[in-house]
Amino acid sequence: MFNPSKIVGLPVSRIDGPLKVSGTAPYAAEHYEPGMLHGAIVLSAIATGKIRNIDTSKAEAVPGVVKIYTHENRPSAAWWDSKWQDSVAPPGSPFRPLEKPHIQFDGQPVTLVIAETYEAARDAASLVTVEYKAETPETNLHTVYPNAYEPKKKRSGIQPPPKPRGEPEEAFAGAAYRISAEYVMEGEHHNPMELFATTVLWESDQQLTVHDKTQGSQASRDYICNIFGLDPDDVVVKNAYVGGAFGQGLRPKHQLFLAVMASLDLKRSVKVEMSRQEMFALTWRPSSLQTVSLAADADGMLQSVMHHAVQATSRYEDYQEVVVNWSGLAYKCDNAKLTYELAQVDMSTPGDMRAPGAATGVLALESAMDELATEIGMDPLDLRVKNFIHFDQNGDKQLTSKALHACYREGAEAFGWSERSAAPRSMRDGHDLVGWGMATGFWEAGMAPAEAKVRYAIDGKVTVSAAATDIGTGTYTILAQLGAEAFDVPIEAVHVAIADSTLPTTGVEGGSWTAASTGSAVQIAAEAVKATLLDMAQDMENSPLGKAKPEEVVIRDGRLVLDVNSQVGIALSDILASKQLSSVEEPGKAGPDMLQMRKFVSYTHSAVFVEVKIDEQLGVIRVTRVVSAIGAGRILNPKTARSQILGGIVMGIGMALHEESMIDHRTGRIMNHNLAEYHVPAHADISDLEVIFVDEHDDKASPIGVKGLGEIGIVGVAAAVANAIYHATGTRFRHFPITIDKILESQLKHA
């Protein structure tokens, strides 16, 4: 289907890189217009209860204030829940800003101040006083755990756990080796660098151009059209550059609603940007409690896998992830029981955060596998290799490919795993205990329906267009590579038009789908352009391409030629000139192959190896080395691909050691709501990271052989870190993040 790579597959630097490093790439809040109004949001100071009174009199007196919106004067909007449900909404009643006096979560927007300047808006916002009737919130997952329930309505696209298979309890009871352990993970917040922001450029009562920080311009467009009754043809949403999102931008955020509401009401252009604190009142990776029980026979063959997870959700939506299913497909085991429940807390609805579900579930599974290896007295890598399976027992499906053996082999070799001494606390370096741990990672390689257009112009310029988003991952660049390769032009000759809701339809940028989906649509559109050019060429008098079929011709050096003999062909400019055309454009459409999906399922895989050094006296931990070997099909661009995996590793280290939204359960409020106190790894926390892409040919995962890379980099990392910490200290840590106080406490016990 595709040519042997020339540009595709090369480590091409980001084409948007110079704009970003020079600060000239305009983000959502960086669009200006004379006379534009500015918004500032007042956040709820309680987590649950009711607003008794809002006094805006002092705020209204601030010069420059135009209007102040509360639940008492908010313009009307859609009534039905279905109108408020965005493209990835879970079942339930989505949050509606400023609709009622009821408070559903800490940091809920309760007032919007609109003013002529940003400064006046903020000044006035600080003068709004809100009286509450607070109720006692419940935000502790441990407390609500007994109320956990299986969600009745399933979230679209989220596979519920499979039915139990075999006889897991009996097999567990009768097995030679058994472990059973509980894992706790605290909630996390995404905290991309760019804050959520919306700039609405008002053109008329019906016509708006909206710059929004979102992972899907069309999702944002549909959301505001549904809520405000606008015509999708009159609303353009753009998201040219997105400063990270990690899933937090998959669902429209309240600043979008508020900015559009104010713009329509005031008939002015309006900008609303969140504060960092507000970023903690949104979409988060839910806290979880998981129990994993594993059993193996005397040879280390798995006999039983049982995995139960309870995750937090809000009171108003049943947010769901695929958490436990991974345990049923990771390794060969005929007896499995996987169960998944939710428990409600008085917080905002959780949402997808990089590798949602897998990051959580695989953390527990891969920690448990390490515990089982210890129980058996087996090398943790050997245990995984022993239980390898090239089949999905959950769905009784074949895999499109699984180069996990190569990940294990190449990763272990690069890391030097064979030098590991098995016993905990057996490796030292000065004051430090040294630990080596590993884990496997999994993610589903999916495709979403996507459309694209490709145009070839007589001057040799190529334009690739689709509504897709580049959230910093390299979408612009890989689409340019695909365009350049299809027409044998330098990458500079390709213009990539994305991030605009008027362009061909794609899904949101999430789930590691974009490269496979939009990339394939571009490839198909490019093929269509070639086919059209061939038709035209064959219309020409004495065409040397005669009866050549599309698969027999290629584009080389500006000519359409026979693949077997590039001497035979016609210049593309001549073909276009023969029809008096300046360009030719064709659409392309890609999507999951439903027929194939009945038999096959596709996953990406990783093997992660980690070295930690821990000061024995002080508990200070450093992750000194990480090797991540990835099997993800065809790699379009090893440079942007490596960056994605590096980012995933860093985030995984944060998940293991740092990230935690600290809640005061007395008030239900998140207290460390800034980047000084909500810790992610600093540069100093990151040392040697090595990424290996193993060879994996896959002709089924997607038409271009791509499986996607956005999520797989994080999966397994936190478990590998935890397993390394066990190897270093001899203490098993099951409560994440593993902060220094926990390590110190265990060292005190050893002393």
Place this chain on the structure above:
Amino acid sequence: MKQFSYIRAEDVAGAVAALSADPQARLLAGGTNLVDLMKYDVMSPATVIDINRLPLKDIETLEDGSLRIGALVSNAALAYDPTVIDRFPLLASALLAGASPQLRNAATTGGNLLQRTRCYYFYDPSSPCNKREPGSGCGAIGGVNRIHAILGTSASCIATHPSDMCVALAALDAVVEVEGPDGRRDIPFLDFHRLPGDEPQYDNTLAPDEMVVAIRLHPDHFAANHSYLKIRDRLSYAFALVSVAAAIDMKDGAIVDIRVALGGVAHKPWRNPLAEAECAGKPADEATFRQLAQRLLAGAQGQGGNDFKIPMAERTIIRALTQAASGTPQVQSEKAIR
């Protein structure tokens, strides 16, 4: 963030006069803390007095050999000053343990002394906090308090002072030169910051109309045997859970003079000069260090979330003193602890 008036002072007398005219006004130096706090509506001065043009940017060696550091010397300039590196390496090291290069470029010596606590409840205007709003209560007691104080707390406040630099200055017995309407006075460093008591709104003993103009360091102290060891939640860019400024004057393996100041554990850099004095003549070994650590931590009280700080502090004190005694101070650019 509220609107405010901006005044630019041209000389120290002018700044003091402006402060005297409006004791609620705040001085703006590097702005690394004040501007943040204003954005969070934690501090809302009606007037901000910019003192960045005042001639307080010199580091001078005085006739008696002591060092005088102007209040507006940046943390970066101070940390990389050759005289400071040579004669007061403990101070240089503590500076480099704090914040990030960008912040150190902007933050000043005087401002560092006056930075406010990082207590979550202080930073959150919707939470009760006796320091921010006297009489409103303390949210941290019984709340999220893993970064809070274990020593010198009161029923109204368990906040810590966040500075690294001040911990070294406390160990070095620095002197704070301040100027007010009645002229200049010296405040010994240990008297500059205060414990919260029932008035946690006051971080220090500076009068509302006084400003810091310089810090003085006694001549030649502890250049050979010292260490600044900071333990935090990640390896850089985090405030200390516990930090230790250790300095020893030794002769033939015996202690002549020893100083230990702790950061991250109290409302001020924590020292116990009496316990230090009792070490004189004793061997500079682990047994002595342990005894001193235990004396320093006498009466330490956890709040639930920060109980771990007590054993952490003891172990960190011993390690820092061991590093100091062996002449192998912690190097802030090294990730491993020596």
